[in-house]
Amino acid sequence: MMPSSPLPPSRPSLLDSLAHAALARACAAFRQSGAEISALPPVLVDATLGNGHDAAFLLSCAPPEALLLGVDIQQQAVQAATERLASARRERPDCRVQIFCRGHQELPLIWAGLPPEERQRPLLAGVFNLGWLPGGDRACLTQADTTLTALDFLLERLMPQGCLSVHCYTGNDGGPEEERAVLRRAAALPPRRWRVVHCRDANREASGGRAESLILMERLPVSRRELRHEAFYQTPVEEV
Numbered sequence: 001m002m003p004s005s006p007l008p009p010s011r012p013s014l015l016d017s018l019a020h021a022a023l024a025r026a027c028a029a030f031r032q033s034g035a036e037i038s039a040l041p042p043v044l045v046d047a048t049l050g051n052g053h054d055a056a057f058l059l060s061c062a063p064p065e066a067l068l069l070g071v072d073i074q075q076q077a078v079q080a081a082t083e084r085l086a087s088a089r090r091e092r093p094d095c096r097v098q099i100f101c102r103g104h105q106e107l108p109l110i111w112a113g114l115p116p117e118e119r120q121r122p123l124l125a126g127v128f129n130l131g132w133l134p135g136g137d138r139a140c141l142t143q144a145d146t147t148l149t150a151l152d153f154l155l156e157r158l159m160p161q162g163c164l165s166v167h168c169y170t171g172n173d174g175g176p177e178e179e180r181a182v183l184r185r186a187a188a189l190p191p192r193r194w195r196v197v198h199c200r201d202a203n204r205e206a207s208g209g210r211a212e213s214l215i216l217m218e219r220l221p222v223s224r225r226e227l228r229h230e231a232f233y234q235t236p237v238e239e240v
């Protein structure tokens with residue numbers, strides 16, 4: 001029998017839960033591989049901070065001493081995320097959190113402005129939740145070209161066993177084009193080096209609704225020889 005009153009929408013959504021599981025998997029792999037001891041602490045990036053839910057999750061599963069970079073183009077989002085992150089930060093005093101009110105297309109500049117010892121750190125995880133700020137200005141939303149600039153930068157830096165997650169919305173202005181652009185980029189990643197998964201609403205568009213989709217990109221583990229190669233993390237994505 002159906003319940004008489006509907007349940008409140010569950011948070012995180014099904015797709016956000018999948019994204020979080022993939023990001024947590026990367027963090028667990030970092031720990032299990034012994035990189036916690038042998039490598040520099042990693043960087044985790046939330047490229048669309050919004051209300052800070054994803055960033056708070058990333059911080060909760062970050063390896064020790066990690067650096068969390070959060071970026072959003074809107075001051076309102078930065079404010080909301082800073083508030084949401086306050087308790088997560090108290091739980092993880094070992095990690096450093098840096099928040100930037102800038103567009104994620106500026107990530108290369110942001111990274112270049114980090115102290116030299118942090119610039120050397122491997123990138124373990126990155127999350128994009130595209131579109132607009134829930135409860136905010138719907139005219140301020142992510143755009144395919146700037147999303148790709150940020151995504152390309154993070155793809156090039158991602159360490160083996162690291163994961164990037166992109167949550168797309170086809171109901172937004174430009175959303176279908178943005179999803180296609182991200183998907184084209186992800187689908188071109190060489191399968192020898194990348195596992196790319198696309199999970200999409202299958203029953204919404206047929207009835208005139210809006211679909212959401214999640215694109216996960218996991219960089220596959222490499223051999224010890226490749227890991228020793230000092231230029232590995234800088235190698236263009238197409239070549240590895």
Ligand SMILES: C[S@@+](CC[C@H](N)C(=O)[O-])C[C@H]1O[C@@H](n2cnc3c(N)ncnc32)[C@H](O)[C@@H]1O
Pocket residue numbers: 047048049050051052053054055071072073074077102103104105128129130131132133134140141142143146
């Ligand atoms: C769906 S919300 C993100 C939700 C967030 N991840 C959370 O957990 O609450 C999308 C966010 O992307 C931001 N945004 C739009 N264009 C951006 C850009 N070029 N760079 C960074 N953030 C951008 C918006 O301001 C908005 O806050």
